[in-house]
Amino acid sequence: MSVDQHENSNGERVILLKNCKYNAFLDGEFDEEKNRREFQEALQAVRNKVDSPMKQMRVVTLSKKISCWHCYKLFSEDAEEKQRVYEKDFCSKECVRAFKH
Numbered sequence: 001m002s003v004d005q006h007e008n009s010n011g012e013r014v015i016l017l018k019n020c021k022y023n024a025f026l027d028g029e030f031d032e033e034k035n036r037r038e039f040q041e042a043l044q045a046v047r048n049k050v051d052s053p054m055k056q057m058r059v060v061t062l063s064k065k066i067s068c069w070h071c072y073k074l075f076s077e078d079a080e081e082k083q084r085v086y087e088k089d090f091c092s093k094e095c096v097r098a099f100k101h
C-alpha cells in the first residue's frame with residue numbers, strides 16, 4: 001500500500017491510498033486485521049503531516065471494487081453509474097429498481 005497526497009482545485013487535501021485492501025467505508029472486509037491496521041496507520045501518519053488543520057481533508061481509496069447489492073456484480077467504487085440507496089450500493093439504476101420490487 002502506498003500513500004499519496006495532493007490538493008485538488010477546491011483546496012481540499014486529497015489523500016490517495018493505493019492498493020489498499022481495506023475500505024473504512026465498506027462493511028464486510030473486516031476479516032483482514034492487518035490491512036485494517038495498515039490503513040489506520042497510514043491515515044494517522046498522513047494526519048500528523050498535515051500542517052494546516054483548517055483545510056478539509058478527503059481520503060480516497062483507489063482500486064476498490066464493491067459488489068452490487070442486487071446482482072453482486074463487482075464494480076469500481078467511483079463508477080459513474082454507481083447508485084447509493086438506503087446505505088446500499090448498486091451497479092445501476094436498473095438494479096435499484098429491481099431491488100425495490
Ligand SMILES: [Zn+2]
Nearest residue numbers: 068071091095
Ligand atoms: Zn447490479
